[in-house]
Amino acid sequence: AHFANAPSGVRDAARDAMQRRWTNMLADQLEVVRAPARRGRGRYRVAASAGDRSYGLLLRGTAPLDLVCECADFRSGGLGVCKHGLTLLRDLADDADAFERLARAPHRAPPVRWSPVWSATEPSDWVRGVALAPDAAVGARLRGLGAGPDGTLRVDPSRQTSQARSALVAHVAALNVGRAADPALAAWLGFEAEEQARAASLDTARRGRARALRRFGATLRPYQRRTVERFLARGRLLLADDMGLGKTVQAAAIAHVLLASGAAERVLVIAPASLKAQWCAEWARFVPSESGDVAPVVGGAKQRHALYGDTARGVLVANYEQVHLDLEAIARFAPQLVILDEGQRIKNWPTRTAQAVKRIHSSFRLVLTGTPIENRLDELMSILDWLDPYAIAPKWRLPAEHMGTDEGADGMRHLVALRARLAPICLRRTRAEVLGELPEREDRIHAVGVTERQQTAHDEVTPEIAKLLARSEKRPLTQREFLRLMMLFTIQRTVANGLGLHEFEQVFPEIRLRHPSESVLSSLHAPKLSYLRDLIVRIALESGQRVVVFSQWRRFLELAHWATAPALEAAGVRALFFSGNESQLQRARNVQRFHDDPDTRVLWCTDAGGVGLNLQHAAHVCVHAELPWNPAVFEQRVARIHRMGQPERVTVHTLYTPTTIEGRIAESLRTKRQLFAGVFDGDTDTLVFDERGGTLGALRAIYDDEVALALRGSSRDEVGDDTDDATADALEDVPVEAREDERGAARPVGDQPNGTTAASHSATTGATASLSALALSDMGALLSSLSVTTRADGGLRIEAPPETAGALAALFRGMASALEATAMQEQKGPNR
Numbered sequence: 001a002h003f004a005n006a007p008s009g010v011r012d013a014a015r016d017a018m019q020r021r022w023t024n025m026l027a028d029q030l031e032v033v034r035a036p037a038r039r040g041r042g043r044y045r046v047a048a049s050a051g052d053r054s055y056g057l058l059l060r061g062t063a064p065l066d067l068v069c070e071c072a073d074f075r076s077g078g079l080g081v082c083k084h085g086l087t088l089l090r091d092l093a094d095d096a097d098a099f100e101r102l103a104r105a106p107h108r109a110p111p112v113r114w115s116p117v118w119s120a121t122e123p124s125d126w127v128r129g130v131a132l133a134p135d136a137a138v139g140a141r142l143r144g145l146g147a148g149p150d151g152t153l154r155v156d157p158s159r160q161t162s163q164a165r166s167a168l169v170a171h172v173a174a175l176n177v178g179r180a181a182d183p184a185l186a187a188w189l190g191f192e193a194e195e196q197a198r199a200a201s202l203d204t205a206r207r208g209r210a211r212a213l214r215r216f217g218a219t220l221r222p223y224q225r226r227t228v229e230r231f232l233a234r235g236r237l238l239l240a241d242d243m244g245l246g247k248t249v250q251a252a253a254i255a256h257v258l259l260a261s262g263a264a265e266r267v268l269v270i271a272p273a274s275l276k277a278q279w280c281a282e283w284a285r286f287v288p289s290e291s292g293d294v295a296p297v298v299g300g301a302k303q304r305h306a307l308y309g310d311t312a313r314g315v316l317v318a319n320y321e322q323v324h325l326d327l328e329a330i331a332r333f334a335p336q337l338v339i340l341d342e343g344q345r346i347k348n349w350p351t352r353t354a355q356a357v358k359r360i361h362s363s364f365r366l367v368l369t370g371t372p373i374e375n376r377l378d379e380l381m382s383i384l385d386w387l388d389p390y391a392i393a394p395k396w397r398l399p400a401e402h403m404g405t406d407e408g409a410d411g412m413r414h415l416v417a418l419r420a421r422l423a424p425i426c427l428r429r430t431r432a433e434v435l436g437e438l439p440e441r442e443d444r445i446h447a448v449g450v451t452e453r454q455q456t457a458h459d460e461v462t463p464e465i466a467k468l469l470a471r472s473e474k475r476p477l478t479q480r481e482f483l484r485l486m487m488l489f490t491i492q493r494t495v496a497n498g499l500g501l502h503e504f505e506q507v508f509p510e511i512r513l514r515h516p517s518e519s520v521l522s523s524l525h526a527p528k529l530s531y532l533r534d535l536i537v538r539i540a541l542e543s544g545q546r547v548v549v550f551s552q553w554r555r556f557l558e559l560a561h562w563a564t565a566p567a568l569e570a571a572g573v574r575a576l577f578f579s580g581n582e583s584q585l586q587r588a589r590n591v592q593r594f595h596d597d598p599d600t601r602v603l604w605c606t607d608a609g610g611v612g613l614n615l616q617h618a619a620h621v622c623v624h625a626e627l628p629w630n631p632a633v634f635e636q637r638v639a640r641i642h643r644m645g646q647p648e649r650v651t652v653h654t655l656y657t658p659t660t661i662e663g664r665i666a667e668s669l670r671t672k673r674q675l676f677a678g679v680f681d682g683d684t685d686t687l688v689f690d691e692r693g694g695t696l697g698a699l700r701a702i703y704d705d706e707v708a709l710a711l712r713g714s715s716r717d718e719v720g721d722d723t724d725d726a727t728a729d730a731l732e733d734v735p736v737e738a739r740e741d742e743r744g745a746a747r748p749v750g751d752q753p754n755g756t757t758a759a760s761h762s763a764t765t766g767a768t769a770s771l772s773a774l775a776l777s778d779m780g781a782l783l784s785s786l787s788v789t790t791r792a793d794g795g796l797r798i799e800a801p802p803e804t805a806g807a808l809a810a811l812f813r814g815m816a817s818a819l820e821a822t823a824m825q826e827q828k829g830p831n832r
Helices: 008-028 072-077 083-093 096-104 162-175 183-214 222-234 247-261 273-286 301-310 327-333 352-357 377-387 397-402 415-422 452-459 462-474 479-497 504-511 518-523 527-542 554-570 584-596 631-638 661-680 694-702 704-713 725-731 760-772 776-783 802-828
Strands: 031-034 042-047 055-062 065-069 112-114 130-132 145-147 153-155 236-239 266-271 294-296 314-319 337-341 364-368 441-447 547-550 574-578 600-605 621-624 650-656 736-740 746-748 787-790 796-799
Touching: 008 072, 008 083, 008 397, 031 083, 042 083, 055 083, 055 096, 055 183, 065 072, 065 083, 065 183, 072 083, 072 183, 083 096, 112 183, 130 162, 162 183, 183 222, 183 247, 222 236, 222 247, 236 247, 236 377, 247 266, 247 273, 247 337, 247 364, 266 273, 266 327, 273 294, 273 314, 273 584, 301 327, 364 377, 377 397, 397 415, 452 479, 462 479, 462 694, 462 704, 479 527, 479 661, 504 554, 518 527, 527 547, 527 554, 527 600, 527 621, 527 650, 554 574, 554 600, 574 584, 584 600, 621 631, 650 661, 661 694, 694 704
Parallel strands: 236 364, 266 314, 266 337, 294 314, 337 364, 441 650, 547 600, 547 621, 574 600, 621 650
Antiparallel strands: 031 042, 042 055, 055 065, 112 130, 130 153, 145 153, 736 746, 787 796
16 A cells, blocks of 8 residues: 555565565564454564564554554565564464454554655655644644644654754653554654764764864864764764765764764774774874774784773774674674774675674764765665665665666666755765865876787687677576686686786796796787886886886786886885785785885785775875776775875876777776766766676676677577586576676575575585586686685685676585585495
């Protein structure tokens, strides 16, 4: 009934959301554990079992259905029912007599109730759902009320003062009592009490703000002061400023105001491991001692937990990988303010990192990210799920409301309404808006040729890529096929940088001790490497400037280091690395040396250094050795030097080979930039872009002409299924959807949240077939993109480029299945 007049897309999304709740109800084995006499109107409780936590429901009637639950999903889901309500309805449907009695019973409207239907166009506020009965006594102080379509009195939050809101809440609380009390409304009143307590703390902070900022170690610009004011209005904020606008210093100022005013005593900063040292250094630089000391969370579990337990006041800086290990210690630490730096790290719903962070409770929450959306709208939804789960509720409705255009094209629509809903919780400014004095940025694009052998090696895999992509148009790819596709794509990307990178394991041991003469360099079939060497020599030696060189491939940086070393060493100039291969301590030392030592002029960086690192005082030149797959990665790299505090004109050099995959990637980057700019920076209501979602969609767009040719010129046997019967039978056991998660991973059909698969009973056969069908050289192409290092806590840190991470995950799953199958065979005996 809630969606009778909604567009068909919204009705379909509501039906799907309802089906998911039914599925969850069955999976959780929910049952009614308490009911009124004769299962009539009244209060029920539902739980997974009698000993588990139960949820209270109030059933007022079934004609029409009037059922309310106290759970968070009922309040945020916008469906009018949750899995607990579905459990009750299922039980009532099995009891025909009880259901008939309920249907005949007269329906009595309560004096006050809450409607679970959220506005799709206005900022979310629970009081919009409050409905007072027409005969409810309304005091003179209750303003902002209007007649609802059903004759009730409804609330318009935009017409309320804070005093009027307090009066309304008090009045609602007085009415919502006794046996007729609405459990959802009672939960909202508890939520409002927490909000009011936070507001009181923020009032204290606002009164002490001016004094605290006078003692802050940096003079904030006007837009940065507005950030502090915005945060102190609600205590929850997504700061999505353009990269380089000083999000770290703004966060430090907010934390200092809360600590100095007494509104908070303990702060937890969660950041990428590579930025912990920088956070500690900037805190010590800007924040006076009165706000407490700062310390990085390091060491083994015992040492980390002791640090949490011993810190009564101050700031602790942890990295994301530690959070799931230290949740209990963090809960005892009880930080009042939690800051997520590079908050896009929780953009993926099912990841362990996201789930762990979302279990941290704090009164004040601040998320810093220059890229809250990198590929899809649900990335933003995941971040807001922790920051403010009701900000854009219900989340299931967002794709139906905003994805696609009214004409059916790929894109987004109703962006004006989406921006209005995000406005209270999100703040974004671009550099063009607020930093007219930011140094100019000059982008220089260097098109580099390739050798004939290099071009041949690149092009010879294109037909197979197109064939696999064409096949994915007709049916889901098997696991072997998806792995093969990602390996071929990786091969083309490495070959674009040079055969020396593609064949690194064979080539580098032979040349590492040889002088990088022209003849040796030419033997690598890597013109880009020679071009990069000459560019670095011009920048670091002839111009005497420091330069940051970015590459997705650590091995390509090793080749570049080898190629430039003789010239740099002859001039007394040093080059250092910043990648996942160095320890946190070594990375911090290398950055410090790059800042302080005039003869350390080259910093070789993988994308471990492309996020959050501040190098504006060290360099004003950077080089992209290749085009990254994601435009956000490109801008994150540049923002390491083109940011507030940079005194020089910034020069950005980008090397690419236009006759290879890099020429196609350059075109694809434009669409991804459109998505982010359309949601946050634009003023249009509709955004159209030509890209199909996911890794496969992006690859199809890149190879569009070749895919079309493969589809036109191939028969079903050539495109639809060219495997032999035995292989096909084996692969049936490991079907893979033509859909990828955020990092490009193919997800097996039937995947459940716990990772089980519908075809798990026979997956080992398919996995073995998949692995045996892959050439070792193909596996090597994928594994060469993998970086494995040991963390300070003894665990492993594994890094891989986004477009290969999914394929690697699938490869490892297949290897694990094959090993399990072997182990089972050995247990059965050698002759089995």
